[in-house]
Amino acid sequence: MTPAQFNTDEARWNVVSKNNSSADGAFYYAVITTGIYCRPSCRSKLPNRSNVEFFTTCDDAEAAGYRACKRCRPTETSKTEETELKIIHACRIIEESETSIKLDELAAKVNLSPYHFHRLFKKIVGVTPKQYAARHQSRRFQENLKTSPSVTDAIYSAGYGSSGSAYDKKRDQLAMKPKVYRKGADGVTITYGLAQCFLGWVIVAATDRGICAIEFGDDSDTLPEQIQARFPNAQLNKADIGFKTLIEEVVDFIESPEDTFQIPLDIQGTAFQQKVWEVLRQIKPGETMSYTDVAEQMGKPNAVRAVASACASNKLAVVIPCHRVISKTGKTGGYRWGAERKKKLLHLEKEII
Secondary structure (H helix, E strand, C coil): CCCHHHCCHHHHHHHHHCCCHHHECCEEEEECCCCEEECCCCCCCCCCHHHEEEECCHHHHHHCCCEECCCCCCCCCCHHHHHHHHHHHHHHHHHHCCCCCCHHHHHHHCCCCHHHHHHHHHHHHCCCHHHHHHHHHHHHHHHHHHHCCCHHHHHHHCCCCCHHHHHHHHHHHHCCCHHHHHCCCCCCEEEEEEEEECCEEEEEEEECCEEEEEEEECCCCCHHHHHHHHCCCCEEEECCHHHHHHHHHHHHHHHCCCCCCCCCCCCCCCHHHHHHHHHHCCCCCCCCEEHHHHHHHCCCCCCHHHHHHHHHHCCCCCCCCHHHEECCCCCCCCCCCCHHHHHHHHHHHHHHC
């Protein structure tokens, strides 16, 4: 399937005219007057736009009667594609390994020098091999908690050498003990409170270990259902007057983003999503970045749509400020909790900073 950024002939021609290798493999262009089809990065003389048509695959181009260019060899794997395949292979090795693998050993398995491999891995994946391994191990532990007969089994099945290391790695992500999370928060009492702020209704839910969810909504009746769906086996109780202070602190934080508010965060996502969220947390109140800016800061300029998807997957409003990411044209763009809330947040931050 052709990536969305290359779905129009105008976008494809723009790439071809610049010999941009980032689109190699996404589509091919054919020249009517020569009967040849090429990669977007082909260094052959640029044809007239009126003589060019585009195809998604080599098979499509050949079915239309075109033959492969002998200069750019579109039917062969390009160096860029070959490098990406090596890095993908390295990711699979990390994911399938039950123990940690040294950098030089991992690099040797994909026939790259350790230094070159480390640089390429971070450029393509967005994190170092060590960070990728740690995050995958953390996710595997979380998955094992739900299926293993005991927490101890889950710890060692995930490759941890001790229970201490597993608990330390998961504490900020679960907001509750691993044994409890494994059972869908079975036996846990989650207390929640509702309040109104300038963005509408907000729900704050917490265990005895700290806040486990913050969500916005238009209808106060549906917000508890969202929390229950996240922790299906938990006992959900509406808070009494003693919860009022915590709710007020959260609302104050939402309405005064220049203030800091320390809470345990349930940051769960892929390595790429977490890298995006790390960049977002560096954007100061009153400032914005485009999806393109975020992608470029990550060293992945062609991952704009993936960045937008990671922003949409964020479940921690304001704390991870995805509302500060806008389109390159200056338009506000979408927001998990509604475009109007995003506009109000941005307006507020510009007013008070």
